[in-house]
Amino acid sequence: EIPAVMDFSCTVMPGEAMGIVGESGCGKSTVSLGIMRDLSNIGKIVGGRIKFQGKDMGELSDEELRAIRGNKIAMIYQEPMASLNPAMKVGQQLMEVPLIHDKVSKEEAYRRALEMVRAVRLPDPERMMRSFPHQLSGGQQQRIVIAMALLSKPALLLLDEPTTALDVTVEAGIVDLVKGLGEKFGTSMIFVSHNLGLILETCDRITVMYSGEAVETGKIKD
Structure with missing residues (x-):
């Protein structure tokens, strides 16, 4: 067994953007998958705690985790098509x-979806x-994935690495x-991200x- 992440600690406050930067293979993606408790195919958490809104994620049942994943915690991956069903229309x-x-009507669901596509x-x-x-296009697909993630109003x-597959002008957008x-x-x-410039542009704090x-951890302003 090879440890992928050790001695990692960070706190993210409500409304705050934390950037995690480092070279490929340093454990960045493992951290985000660990937060989602979604390491089943690549590894397991053997120590430490992940707390979300005061709850220890390691003590939650599978049912409680399902209620949080994609709802209170949402994730956007590198490749947008990994999150989209190719056989289903975007609106659906x-x-x-x-x-x-939210168990809303189809009419209300359509209204919310359309509003988020505009957003x-x-x-x-x-x-x-x-x-x-x-x-x-790839950029449009990624925007749809972002819309899908935000529709659940995640905390x-x-x-x-949400912009890895996109060209520079699309990435900026x-x-x-x-x-x-x-x-x-x-x-x-x-x-x-492995892109320091992108993190500096987007986040309030950074962890290297x-x-x-x-x-290293600190405020971007510093």
């Missing part, structure tokens, strides 16, 4: 979030809702979008990781 996928989590600044929102994922949003939406909805964020350890 977005509507599923309020339908399942992530996609052109012609009605057409986007009728489209299949493969009909959208914490985990972003794991996504970074600006995430920053604005975090402020608008008061969402706490943990932004994982090296070989599975947090070697």
Whole structure:
């Protein structure tokens, strides 16, 4: 067994954006998957605690974890198509979030989904809702994934290299979008990236990781 993350500690306050930066393989993504308690395929947590809103995540049942995942804690991955169903229209996928989590009517679910598509600044929102994922560009797909994550009004949003697959101009737009939406909805964020410039642009505080350890933490302003 090889330890992927050791001696790591950080606190994220409500509405705060924390950046985790470091070279590939230093354990950044393992931290975000650990917070989601989603390490089943790659490893396990053998020590330490992860507390969310005062609750120890390690003491929660599978049912309690399911209620938190994708609802109070949402995650955006590197590759948008990993989060999208290629056989289902975008609108249907977005509507599923309020339908399942909030038990609202189809009309209300459509209204909320359309409102969020507008919030992530996609052109012609009605057409986007009728489209299949493969009909959208990579940048548009990632905006839809962000919309899907925010529809559940999460207290914490985990972003794991969300702009890696995008070109530089599209990346700038996504970074600006995430920053604005975090402020608008008061969402706490943990932004994982190897791109220091992107973290400095987006976050309030930063943690630098090296070989599975947090070697430095501080405010961006400092």
